Amino acid sequence: MLSALNLSASQVDPRSVLIVGGGVSGMQAALSLAALGVPVLLVEKNAHLGGQVMRLDKVYPTDHCAFCPAWSTAKACYESPLIKVVLHAELTGLSTDGEQALAEVTLRRPAIDPASCLFCGSCAEACPRKAVLRRDPIMTWDPALPPAMRIDEALCDKCGACAKACPVQAIDLGVKPVTVSVPVADVIYATGFAEPRPGEPEHAPEFGSGSHPDICTAMEFEAWHGESRGQDRLTTRSDGRPVRRVAFVQCAGARDVRHLPYCAAVCCMHAMKQARWLKRRQPDLDITLFYNDLRAPGAGQEAYVRAGEVEGIRLVRSRPGLVKEAGKLGIGLRYEDAATGSALGEHFDMVVVNGGLAQCPLPGHTPAASAGPLAPVTLACGFCAEPVDVAGAVIQGVATAAAAAMRRRSAESVGGDA
Amino acid sequence: MKYCLYCTCMGTLASSLKEEALRSALGPAVALKAVDRLCDNAACRKALEGMAFGPADTVVAAACSKGSRGAQALACLRSAAPGVRAELADIREACVWPGSKDSAGVAAQAADLVRMGFARLESAAPAEACPASGKGVLVAGAGPAGMAAASALAALGVPVTLAERRTSLGGMLNQLGTLFPRMESASSVKAALPLDGADVLLGTEVRGIVREKGGWSVELRSGAESKRASFGAVILALGGRPVLPGGKMRSGELKGVVSQMELDALLTAVEQGRKSADLLPADAVFVQCVNARDEEHNYCSALCCPTAVKNALRLVALKPEATVTVLNRQMVMPGVALEALYRKAMQSGVRFLHVDDMNALAVEGEGNVRAVRLPASAGAPEEVLKADMLVCSTPVAPAPASVELAEGLGLRMDAMRFIRGHEPAHPLESDAEGVFLCGSVRWPAFVDQAVEQGRAAAVMAARFLRENRMPMDEMPEEGPAASIRTALCSGCGRCVQACPHGACRLGEDGKSAVEAELCRRCGACAAVCPCKAAVLPGVPSTREILAALGVVAPTKRRLS
Amino acid sequence: MASSTDKKICVFACRFCSLLGAERAGRDRLPLPAGIRLMPVSCAGSVSADAVIQAFVNGASGVAVLGCHLGGCRHNDANRDEHVRLETLADLLEAVGIDRRRLLISWGTAHEAEQYARTMNDFAAELDTLPAMLPVAPASEKRPERPVPVLDEGVAAPAELRGKAAEAIRSGKAVLALSASSRGPVPALFRTEAELEALVCGVKYPLGKLAGRILRDRRTGAVQGTDDLALRASALACEAPLAVLCRACDARALKEQAALNQFPAEELCFIPEACSPEQVAACGCERPEWPGDAPSEAAPALPTDLAANAARWQKEFSRCVQCHWCRTACPVCVCPTCALDECAVLPAGMMPPSPLGYHLARAMHVADVCVQCGACQDVCPQGLPLLELHRAVARSLKARGYASGEGKASPMRAQRRLGDALGIAAPEWKSTGGKKA
Structure with missing residues (x-):
């Protein structure tokens, strides 16, 4: 059930499991719990469910569309009577009032009410600054929800022309965040991952992501090269000239104690997927993948990598050193070739820097909060628990729901006996 | 009007x-x-x-x-x-x-x-409801995945039968001492999977799974006895089969050339005080990717690298003066926990050496293994590693029993004969309605993954029984199931072959019938039926196509 | 955009992918051809060949079938089957002069707005470049002079064949074959060796159809229908297993009927009658498969000139008087009532069904079971060269390694069991390690 923008304590079953994050893992956990008869409160900070998968163009190892299974899962969540979906909302704290665990949920309502918007476009026509957008610039889209216009906060000067033009009065430019406290029983975190951004400790500045448009992260590149843009040939992000040489640099900050000390488990395959899609569309493109250990452990993944190799993707076992803009030469890459140990340099038109993926924090999850006798049981699934790909996130989400439901049942039967 | x-x-x-x-x-x-x-x-x-x-x-x-x-x-x-x-x-x-x-x-x-x-x-027809089946779940195989599945189903109050070919529970848990990545003991994992409430059949082989009304009829064979039982859903947890070194690295010829499983058993025995620490090697060389990622086993099993790291750590913990060298094409240690384990091994003095081709290694020794010779490469000269034990890491292959059942069910398998789920969004759901996969039947899984997948498959099966559709079918088409107009049906069986969900079957009268609870409204039956006996409301009708082209539909006329 | 609005395009769009692309293209207000008639389907695999034929017959300028990636179908690869059906249909369309480019088959490429818009605009632009489709005129042409491939009188069966039949009778079988009579050769059931005196061969007679009927009668325990009632009644009364003395094509037809569950395959027993070079030549037979059959002449290439094909078939179809004998004679037409009698494939204002739609739909209905015996063509009172249509389909399937009567799984059904599960061909092993040599 979707309750997009209103939430109050009385609407929430106090036996609910709170799931934080509506990506594949969170959605599957929610659907599983609901199927087992457990009420769920699913809190998602974005405008729709689906999480990072909705930003993917294709998924390995099948090379099929990512969004088709994701959006239908989202639709099932919206429609389930036992799942209360709250969008535009974040968990900001966990506490107890002595008997009941309370979750503090902050709702950040958008100025255009998605529940009322007809998507007729009158606001966009009226806006003098072109600040009203039809598409979400970050996420792709969610066909499970009616479309809604959105306002780009950076461009909007709150002149109010859009609100006047709206035929159904769906726009309130003065809307403020609201925080409500709702009762919950247990918490499952499924907050997923984020790419390290410049300035964050996980981000390795020497690999240049964020410093130049043609040095991009994996997700930036996904949005750039994806089929959703409908471009035949790859062009640079900086000036739109055709790309002839592109490099994928793996472990650029990951498996590095200074930045991201672990392996994010999915980047090798993700880079390979992007490389193969590029090669398929543009066979003359020169594609090189610089890797440390090429990790393709899952079902069908080794065959996938082999196929890429056969298709002509150059694989170089190496340790990356530096990625930097090199003027007319494009983007320079310095690396240490692992076979010879020698330091080498090459130039590319575009470089995709895979700096690992950072596990998202678990808001409100403090040792103190989980220690008290009345504190809710907290579990985590998906990438925030352990780096996983889509298949792993699905399995983890369902398995974590199983653990929560089993614990719930045994607690209830103990309570029943007493 | x-x-x-x-x-x-x-x-x-x-x-x-x-x-x-x-x-x-x-x-x-x-x-x-x-x-x-x-x-x-x-x-x-x-x-x-x-x-x-x-x-x-x-x-x-x-x-x-x-x-x-x-x-x-x-x-x-x-x-x-x-x-x-x-x-x-x-x-x-x-x-x-x-x-x-x-x-x-x-x-x-x-x-x-x-x-x-x-x-x-x-051309619309009224909707009809699908009845629930109300039967239990069969879990085939009592390794970690199967035990986890049965344990979860029992705890969730779903009737469950666990059938195991061997006479003991646990599968691989009985052969492994310590498990990565948390280095806990296998027996503690086994103990954490209680089976209270589950019907456990040991020494029972699962054979011939055939579809029947509202579920699956399964032949359970115990010794010479054989009986059939009905289940609403089936979880395949038959595990895998470790590939043996099979003469590679002069195994079987030289003493001291062992498999990773044999080393595991030795370490467990020493840890438990059943064997003397003197039996442990002073200079161990682990060779990864033996019989793996080659032409015959063209894949990475992904659990041999962590197993090698685990055993290297156990070895140096038991015998700190021992040297351990792991020869690898690359170390596959994805994720937070495994990377930490890898790092710990490096800090403990385990040496990791990259080798491009394991077949280029020369194993030296007479009677006993003495050394391993590494060929010169672009970056390094030839090197000879002293070794009194050479440990082969081999991959996991599908178990013959799982291949047999999959063939009987018509499930898709990959080139290596692992059963395919619907990767990646629905990895545990097989092609057959109500048949779920977990553990090494779908891909080599280590114990943690197997337990996780077992639990997930259990919930999937429970969801299937409750909602009467595969969990991946989140967006069922509204409206009634396909149906066969018996009078028009020639019994030719085209729909039976074409139905991707096994919902069409030929009845005793020689005519086809659709089992409504299995029908997922794809319309493949209607597309192949030449007599138009198979109908699915919603498949574009003649009327709709004529309307689309602005043609006024004439009244229905028959000539014959 | 450039396409004129009277050029209608039927678009069958899978609700999981291309329907969303279409919806989003609309939301993004991307210009699309006004001729599009969008029809959501629950799976591309639900689009029958009939539906596509129906659209063309009723004036669609183009038909697009859009679905998920091959291998990515939510219905266990139902779209793979569809792919084979549509490719086969495209070959058939070409044979009658309809450009295959009018049928757009697109998997997994139209799920995003821009792709959908581009796909449809390119398709509409391409349709504009094609010459107009020829309408099918009402019956006007006379039957052409064409050699009749029937040796009317037949010849007395040679001793060897007679011996084989006698052997079958001695082993307790009843032999179904042709017998000389005052009316010429007629089918008969031989029970005694003495009766074999009248055995004739060398006649093209659809014994496969008759034998199939007899075996079906035995299964149902009653003689149904209107043809050969006396013989079938005596065959039903006789309990001896049946041996059919027939040509290779009749045997294939019986095997296909068994595969269509009309009777158990174990009940089939054949006494092969080899075809002479004259018979092979008269039928233009491409599949003389019995031992002793004369070899076939090199199969002529199918004419590929679309305009010529179109003009020719326009003439041929215009002669069709819709007597439906082709269907009645067909040994593998086993439906109790033919769906083509309903208005499945007719354009407005015509007697159902239209010749073009009827013959195309019939060729697709029997596509993978047709044994190319030519019975349809032999009985046609107007002399339509119908075997050519079936050969076009058979050649299309042969390119996929399939031929009827061989006991193989049809590629038009249950393809999913054959394909690689991940939709990725496993590459050849190139090198060890990550690095390419």
């Missing part, structure tokens, strides 16, 4: 598609009314003021697409006029918005879309 309600989306469509233009394109057969909006209950009631619909009347809402607010418009319409036979024609996203400047073309297109809506109404 045919009514068309043209929703102008608060007037925003009115300039591109004029009411009059649509009316003249539709002709006199359809009564057209333009309204402000339909996707709001109050507005819809207002729009319908003064209108009354009889049972013979049909209404098409010419509005936006179903995914926009069309579904809502239809719901409002049905609540404002209960019992009305109404359909949606998407004239906003599919016609006005992408439309050209050619307003006559837009009107003609809109009129056809409206007529197609009427055609759909004419």
Whole structure:
């Protein structure tokens, strides 16, 4: 059930499991719990469910569309009577009032009410600054929800022309965040991952992501090269000239104690997927993948990598050193070739820097909060628990729901006996 | 009477598609009314003021697409006029918005879309409910995955039967001492999977799984005895089969050349004090990817690297003066926990050496293994590693029993004969309705993954029994299942072969029948049936195609 | 955009992918051809060849079937089957002069707005470049002079064949074959060796159809229908297993009927009658498969000139008087009532069904079971070269390694069992390690 923008304590079953994050893992956990008869409160900070998968163009190892299974899962969540979906909302704290665990949920309502918007476009026509957008610039889209216009906060000067033009009065430019406290029983975190951004400790500045448009992260590149843009040939992000040489640099900050000390488990395959899609569309493109250990452990993944190799993707076992803009030469890459140990340099038109993926924090999850006798049981699934790909996130989400439901049942039967 | 309600989306469509233009394109057969909006209950009631619909009347809402607010418009319409036979024609996203400047073309297109809506109404049939099956779950195989599945199902109160070919529970848990990545003991994991409430059949082989009404009929063979039992869902947890070194690295010829499993057993025995630490090697060389990632086993099992790291750590913990060298093509240690384990091994003095091709290694020794010679490579000269034990890491292959069952069920397998799930979004769901996969039947899984997958498969099976559809089928088509008009059916069986979900079957009368609870409304049966005996409401009907082309459907005539 | 609005395009769009692309293209207000008639389907695999034929017959300028990636179908690869059906249909369309480019088959490429818009605009633009389709005129042409491939009188069966039949009778079988009579050769059931005196061969007679009927009668325990009632009644009364003395094509037809569950395959027993070079030549037979059959002449290439094909078939179809004998004679037409009698494939204002739609739909209905025996063509009172249509389909399937009567799984059904599960062909092993040599 979707309750997009209103939430109050009385609407929430106090036996609910709170799931934080509506990506594949969170959605599957929610659907599983609901199927087992457990009420769920699913809190998602974005405008729709689906999480990072909705930003993917294709998924390995099948090379099929990512969004088709994701959006239908989202639709099932919206429609389930036992799942209360709250969008535009974040968990900001966990506490107890002595008997009941309370979750503090902050709702950040958008100025255009998605529940009322007809998507007729009158606001966009009226806006003098072109600040009203039809598409979400970050996420792709969610066909499970009616479309809604959105306002780009950076461009909007709150002149109010859009609100006047709206035929159904769906726009309130003065809307403020609201925080409500709702009762919950247990918490499952499924907050997923984020790419390290410049300035964050996980981000390795020497690999240049964020410093130049043609040095991009994996997700930036996904949005750039994806089929959703409908471009035949790859062009640079900086000036739109055709790309002839592109490099994928793996472990650029990951498996590095200074930045991201672990392996994010999915980047090798993700880079390979992007490389193969590029090669398929543009066979003359020169594609090189610089890797440390090429990790393709899952079902069908080794065959996938082999196929890429056969298709002509150059694989170089190496340790990356530096990625930097090199003027007319494009983007320079310095690396240490692992076979010879020698330091080498090459130039590319575009470089995709895979700096690992950072596990998202678990808001409100403090040792103190989980220690008290009345504190809710907290579990985590998906990438925030352990780096996983889509298949792993699905399995983890369902398995974590199983653990929560089993614990719930045994607690209830103990309570029943007493 | 045919009514068309043209929703102008608060007037925003009115300039591109004029009411009059649509009316003249539709002709006199359809009564057209333009309204402000339909996707709001109050507005819809207002729009319908003064209108009354009889049972013979049909209404098409010419509005936006179903995914926009069309579904809502239809719901409002049905609540404002209960019992009305109404359909949606998407004239906003599919016609006005992408439309050209050619307003006559837009009107003609809109009129056809409206007529197609009427055609759909004419060929629609009433919905029917699917009954629940109410049977239990069979878990085949009692390794970690199967035990986890059965344990979870029992804890969730779902009737479950666990069948194991061997006479003991646990599978690989009985052979492994310590498990990565948390280095806990296998027996503690086994103990954490209680089977209270599950029906456990040891020494029982699962054979011949065949579909029956409302589930699966399974032959359970115990010794010479064989019986059939019925289940609503089946979880395949038959595990894998470790590939043996098979003469590679002079195994079987030289003493001291062992498999990773044999080392595991030795370490466990020493840890438990059953064997002396003197038996442990002083200089161990681990060789990864033996019989793996080659032509025969063209894949990475992904659990040999962590196993090697685990055993290297155990070895240096038991015998700190021992040297351990792991020869690898690359270390596959993805994730937080495994990377930490890898790092710990490096800090403990375990040496990791990259070798491109394991076949280029020369194993030296007579009677006992003495050394391993590494060929020179671009970056390093030739090197000879002293070794009194050479440990081969080999991959995991599918178990013959799982291949046999999969073949019987017609499940897809990959080139290596692992059973395929619907990767990546529904990895544990097989092609057969109600058959789930976990553990190494789908891909080599280590104990943690197997337990996780077992639990997940258990919940999937419970979801299947409760909701009567595969969990991956989150967006079931509304409306009734396909059906066979028996009088027209020739019993040719084309639909049986074409149905991707095994819902069509030939009955005793030689005619096909659709099992409604298995039907997922794809319409493949209707597409292949030459006698038009198989029908699925919603598959574009003749009427709809004729309406799309602006052809007035003639009355049905038969010649013969 | 450039396409004129009277050029209608039927678009069958899978609700999981391309329907969303279409919806979003609308939301993004991307210009699309006004001729599009969008029909959501629950799976591309639900689009029958009939539906596509129906659209063309009723004036669609183009038909697009859009679905998920091959291998990515939510219905266990139902779209793979569809792919084979549509490719086969495209070959058939070409044979009658309809450009295959009018049928757009697109998997997994139209799920996003821009792709959908581009796909459809390119398709509409391409349709504009094609010459107009020829309408099918009402019956006007006379039957052409064409050699009749029937040796009317037949010849007395040679001793060897007679011996084989006698052997079958001695082993307790009843032999179904042709017998000389005052009316010429007629089918008969031989029970005694003495009766074999009248055995004739060298006649093209559809014994496969008759034998199939007899075996079906035995299964149902009653003689149904209107043909050969006396013989079938005596065959039903006789309990001896049946041996059919027939040509290779009749045997294939019986095997296909068994595969269509009309009777158990174990009940089939054949006494092969080899075809002479004259018979092979008269039928233009491409599949003389019995031992002793004369070899076939090199199969002529199918004419590929679309305009010529179109003009020729327009003439041929215009002669069709819709007597439906082709269907009645067909040994593998096993439906109790033919769906083509309903208005499945007719254009407005015509007697159902239209010749073009009827013959195309019939060729697709029997596509993978047709044994190319030519019975349809032999009985046609107007001399339509119907075997050519079936050969076009058979050649299309042969390119996929399939031929009827061989006991193989049809590629038009249950393809999913054959394909690689991940939709990725496993590459050849190139090198060890990550690095390419």
